[in-house]
Amino acid sequence: MTNDTLLPFSSDEVQALRVALHQWGAEHVRSFPWRQTTDPYHILLAEILLHRTQVKQVVPVYEAFLARYPDLTSLSQASQGDIYQMLGSLGLTWRSRLFYEMLQAIATRYHGNVPRRKEDLLSLPGISDYIASAVRCFAWNEPEVLLDTNTVRITGRLLGWPVRDSSRRSARFRHALASLLDHEQPRMFNYALLDLAHLVCLTRRQPLCAQCPLNTWCTFATQESTA
Ligand code: SF4
Known part of the structure; x- marks a missing residue:
């Protein structure tokens, strides 16, 4: 467990999760005009x-x-x-x-x-x-948590927490995402997280867990594979 009791991961696991997300992001993050500028x-x-x-x-x-x-x-x-x-x-x-x-x-x-x-x-x-x-x-490149319907969906599935409309304003979700956030590369972390939600951790259809870089740590994926 990390010092942060909200996350069921060790510090090494959190770091490995960030690396996996960055590696996925390096290949899949979408290109938009507003992402070509600071x-x-x-x-x-x-x-x-x-x-x-x-x-x-x-x-x-x-x-x-x-x-x-x-x-x-x-x-x-x-x-x-x-x-x-x-x-x-x-x-x-x-x-x-x-x-x-x-x-x-x-x-x-x-x-x-x-x-x-x-x-x-x-x-x-x-x-x-x-x-x-x-x-x-x-x-x-400030280390900011981005809480929206997409990032709370991933966080909820990852940690096995129910997601409601109010989760976007939840201190618990904010705290959990702040603990996952890569403070060294927050911009790329958030681009990857947003695009993972859009491309893989889908909202209306079944998420594509087999293609997801976070599936090793994900409660939802584990439950699906053992169901
Ligand atoms: S493993 Fe599946 S449910 Fe978990 S974050 Fe990835 S796509 Fe979403």
């Missing part, structure tokens, strides 16, 4: 557009946004109507006011730079804990 503005924009939106719909809008507004200075010149129009193609017009207010806050409070501190990001209009954590992790 620019906080680009990553913040992507995370806002990705909120409850299909990835394939986001790519052209993200690229059009950056072609028109390549940096926060140019975007700060946009009117609320411009923002409304750009977000409209994703059906995100309901977010346009918050997005506009967020831009104003960045311009006035942070001199036009996306803030790095978590509490500063969370103080911006429309920024959730997930978006703040994702921006810090993907822009600055």
Whole structure:
């Protein structure tokens, strides 16, 4: 057992699990335009557009946004109507006011730079804990836990815990994922975890446990193989 009694793994097992996830990620992590950059503005924009939106719909809008507004200075010149129009193609017009207010806050409070501190990001209009954590992790490689329906699904299956809607806000799940997180390479760890959930630890269909790098340690996979 680790010192962390939440995890039924030794420290060596946790390290082996991280290595297995990284090895899988090196071959399978998906390539998106916002993963080719560490620019906080680009990553913040992507995370806002990705909120409850299909990835394939986001790519052209993200690229059009950056072609028109390549940096926060140019975007700060946009009117609320411009923002409304750009977000409209994703059906995100309901977010346009918050997005506009967020831009104003960045311009006035942070001199036009996306803030790095978590509490500063969370103080911006429309920024959730997930978006703040994702921006810090993907822009600055900060060791942030990303709790969403996908990562709690993997965590729940791995540890044999029931997963509910509320698990995304659960301190227990957060603590467990924080113990699994690779603090040396948090960006790549989280990319791999998110993509493992999307490609292997499937939500609607049976997970593809035979192809999963975590199956050695996974409660769900063990139970399935002995059923
Ligand atoms: S072994 Fe199966 S259930 Fe466990 S994390 Fe991998 S895909 Fe998900």
